[in-house]
Structure formats: C-alpha cells, structure tokens
Amino acid sequence: MTNANTNPTSPGTDQRQRVLFIGGLGRSGTTLIEKLLNEAPETFAVGETVHLWERGVRxxxxxxxxxxxxxxxxWPEVGRLAFGGWDALDLRRAIDLRWSVDRSRRMPQILGAHRNKPLKDDQLEYLELxxxxxLASAERSGASVLLDSSKHLSTAALLALDPALDVRVLHxxxxxxxxxxxxxxxxxRPETDGEMMPTYRPSRTAMRWVTDNRGFDTLAKAGVPTLRLRYxxxxADPAGSLRAIGELAGxxxxxxxxxxxxLDTSTDPVGATISTPMHSVAGNPLRFGGAELALKLDDAWRTELDAKARATVTRITRPALGRYGYTA
Ligand SMILES: [Zn+2]
Incomplete structure (x- = not known):
C-alpha cells in the first residue's frame, strides 16, 4: 500500500459530498472490496455510474x-430528486455526453483542467449531470461517503474536478x-438475459494495465487524494487494508x-458476511448475492494461463512491473 497523496479535511469544515472512487482495471478484485466497504454504515455503493445512462436508465x-x-x-427516487424523474432527462444527450466527455483520449485535456485550465462546455454539462x-444518491441514502466503482481513469479524473464533490481514489x-x-x-452477466461479459486478448489487457496504472499515478501527482492498494x-490483510481505506475516505x-x-479474522482465509444490499448500477456479477464470502487469493493464473500468453503479458508490462511490486 502506498499513500501517494492524502489530504483529509476535518469534518464540519467541508460541505462537499465525499466520494470514494474505486479505480483500476476490471477483474482486479474491485467488486469484492466494494462489497466489503458497502457494509460500513457511513457508505453507499452506487456502482459504475459511468454506465448508468445506458445500462440503467435506457x-x-x-x-x-x-x-x-x-x-x-x-434509482427511481434518484431520478426524481435529480431531474424530476428519469423521463424528464434528455437521455440521448446524456449518453452522447458520456461518450464524448468521459474518454481516455480526452485525458490530456482533463489533466489540463487539474492544472487550472478551464473546462470545456460539454465537460461542464456532463459533470452537472x-x-x-x-448528490441525489447521497440524499436518498443518507450516506456520508458514496462508493463509485466506475473504475475508469477518465471518470475519476472528471469527477475530481467538480467543486461540489470531494473525490478520493482507491487505486x-x-x-x-x-x-x-x-x-x-x-x-x-446475470443482470441481462443470457448476455456474456466481453473477453479480451492478454496483449490488450497488458497494454491497458500499463497505461491505466500510470494514469492513476499521474492523477495522484495532480493532487487527487489517492491510496494505491494491491489486490x-x-x-493478505483485509482488516488492515480496510482501515487504510477508511483513513483515506474518512x-x-x-x-x-x-x-x-x-469480518471473521479467526479463520484462514478470513471470512466475510455480506448483509447490506447493494444498489449498484452495472458492474461485475459478483455484486449480486454472496452472503458468506471467503477472502481467498485467486491466483489460478499461475497454473491456468498458458506459457505463451504469460510471456506476452510479462513482456508488455515488464517496464512497470517493479513499480507495483511484481516480478517478471
Ligand atoms: Zn437497487
């Protein structure tokens, strides 16, 4: 764990809505961590809001x-509080904005805004949505800390620009x-009838791993309070890790x-009892159900990933592996 940049504000002096953004590549254990964090009474998991407009509303x-x-x-109550009902929202416009504003290719411009360059009109319009x-999710749930598990770097970087939000990133x-x-x-994908999640070639995942992780490091350097946590x-220490996340997000x-x-730390692996329902929009199938979980490391790749794919991923990620404590 590396505390790249934390800047906690004392309670009572900051009226902004706190958002703990869970960032990183999918299939990195983020849904498991989100489920555990959602058990804390101060939190409410909204899920992957980047997909709200299409997978949820549409x-x-x-x-x-x-x-x-x-x-x-x-979610119906959120629509009512935010827009006077989802029907009153220009959904076509919201989806267009998401696909023009919340994109990796606009990261240079988004990072520019972190260095005090003005935001473009479409960025301001999307941030308002x-x-x-x-804010409606916080109002309905009464939570002091929202958990947004959109994971995308561009979503984190955009939300962190909003003056009404106090965004902290768990990378x-x-x-x-x-x-x-x-x-x-x-x-x-159990939220649909028979659809499957996409699959990706190892080389593609490896390239994303390098660029996304580097991007989150850049965002931390730009001043967004960030905790880097390895799956x-x-x-290896769920309770200690949750404590560190709690310190980051208040x-x-x-x-x-x-x-x-x-948490039941008397067992090996540590056990977890999930009893708080998650109203998370989109995301990994693990977010459904699972009342009793064993917090066990999944390292099946060590025996199941074929040698050629393993060599490809290691070759592509090699320049960055050591930075995150991994070896070739
Ligand atoms: Zn729900």
Whole structure:
C-alpha cells in the first residue's frame, strides 16, 4: 500500500459530498472490496455510474439489489430528486455526453483542467449531470461517503474536478497476469438475459494495465487524494487494508481499531458476511448475492494461463512491473 497523496479535511469544515472512487482495471478484485466497504454504515455503493445512462436508465438492467432499474427502491427516487424523474432527462444527450466527455483520449485535456485550465462546455454539462445523480444518491441514502466503482481513469479524473464533490481514489492494482487470465474467461452477466461479459486478448489487457496504472499515478501527482492498494496485499490483510481505506475516505467505523462486525479474522482465509444490499448500477456479477464470502487469493493464473500468453503479458508490462511490486 502506498499513500501517494492524502489530504483529509476535518469534518464540519467541508460541505462537499465525499466520494470514494474505486479505480483500476476490471477483474482486479474491485467488486469484492466494494462489497466489503458497502457494509460500513457511513457508505453507499452506487456502482459504475459511468454506465448508468445506458445500462440503467435506457436498458433497465438489474440493479445490484436484484430488481430491474425502474423497480429498485433507490434509482427511481434518484431520478426524481435529480431531474424530476428519469423521463424528464434528455437521455440521448446524456449518453452522447458520456461518450464524448468521459474518454481516455480526452485525458490530456482533463489533466489540463487539474492544472487550472478551464473546462470545456460539454465537460461542464456532463459533470452537472453526474453531480446531480451523486448528490441525489447521497440524499436518498443518507450516506456520508458514496462508493463509485466506475473504475475508469477518465471518470475519476472528471469527477475530481467538480467543486461540489470531494473525490478520493482507491487505486487497485493486481498482478497483470492474473488480470489478463481473468479477461480470457467467459463470464455471464446475470443482470441481462443470457448476455456474456466481453473477453479480451492478454496483449490488450497488458497494454491497458500499463497505461491505466500510470494514469492513476499521474492523477495522484495532480493532487487527487489517492491510496494505491494491491489486490494481493488486500487479501493478505483485509482488516488492515480496510482501515487504510477508511483513513483515506474518512470512514470512521473502518478505522476505529475495533474488530469489524462483518469480518471473521479467526479463520484462514478470513471470512466475510455480506448483509447490506447493494444498489449498484452495472458492474461485475459478483455484486449480486454472496452472503458468506471467503477472502481467498485467486491466483489460478499461475497454473491456468498458458506459457505463451504469460510471456506476452510479462513482456508488455515488464517496464512497470517493479513499480507495483511484481516480478517478471
Ligand atoms: Zn437497487
């Protein structure tokens, strides 16, 4: 764990809505960490808000609570508070804005705004939509800390520019060979009827691993409070890792030093009891269900990833492996 840049503000002096953004490549353990963080009474997981407009509002996919978007107890109320109802929103415009503004190719411009260059009109317009959704989610849930697991670097960098939001980033990193192996496996999407999650070639995952992780490091250097956490370190010490995350995001119940009621550290691996429903939009199938979890390291890639793919991923990521504590 590396505390790249933390700048906690004392409670009571800051009216901004705190958002803990869970960033990093998919299949790095982010959904597991999100589920555990959602057990803290101060938090509320909104899921991958980058996909809200299409998968939630337009496609009516199932929320993490298991209900269709329109039947869930959270999201219809958010639409009402934010826009006077989802029907009153110009959805076509919201989707167009997401695809023009929240893009990796606009990262240089977004980082420029972190150095005080003015935001473009479309960026301001999109941020206003996102801000309304997040503030409405906080109002409906009563949570002091929202968990946004959009993961994308560009989403984190954009949200951190909003003056009404106090964004802190949990940057999760996993051994690229584990990430690459996971993305070669076919996984069903239970929020749909029979659709599968996409699969990606190991070389593609490896290139994304290098650029995304470097990008999160750049965002931390630009002043966004960030904690870097390796998936492997999280599973080696879940309680200690949750305490560090609690300190980053001001989630007091995680860093009081008391035993966490949802963790059983007497077993190996550590057990977790998930009892708080998640109203997370989009995301990994793991967000559905799973009341009892064993927090066990998944390193199946060590035996299952074929030698050629492993060599490819190692070659592409080699210049950055050591920076994150991995070896070739
Ligand atoms: Zn729901």
């Amino acid at each position: 496609d009516q996919e199932r929320c993490g609570c298991g209900e269709r978007f329109a039947d869930c107890e959270h 996102m801000r309304k959704v997040l 999760v990193v996993r051994d690229p060979r584990g990430v690459a192996y996971s993305w070669t496996k076919a996984v069903a 492997e370190d999280f599973l 989630i007091d119940s995680l860093c009081s030093g008391d035993a966490l009621p949802f």
